Amino acid sequence: MSAVVVGYVPSPEGRAALTTGIAEARLRGARLVVVNTTRGDALVDDRYLAGSGLAELRAELDALDVEAELRQPETYDDVADDLDAIADEVGADLIVIGLRRRSPVGKLILGSAASRILLTAHHAVLAVKA
Secondary structure (H helix, E strand, O other), rough: EEEEEOOOOOOHHHHHHHHHHHHHHHHHOOOEEOOOOOOOOOOOOOOOHHHHHHHHHHHHHHHHOEEEEEOOOOOOOHHHHHHHHHHHHHHHEEEEEEEEOOOOOOOHOOOHHHHHHHHHHOOOOEEEEO
């Protein structure tokens, strides 16, 4: 079975990626693998889910009509490398990430994690705006 990997952080961008990833998994008859990772120490990075935020996301994924799992790598390596490695492992057809809306000048400077994912991933990447 194929898979759709979603890079998720608790933000409007992460929500946009998750919503699109769910739709893509349904469309493709694929399983959904949601990856919540961090660029630093998870204990101080509020993008790495814990407590009620983690429980809420798990409950949301459990209620879906597609097979879904949540992964939280604890290696604290590069986000792009984490997503690509998980996509390789699960045989993903697609990686979905969220992007912030940016000004015309801001578009010249894409976020470092997003640009690395777009430039280095070995899989198709769908970038959605929040």
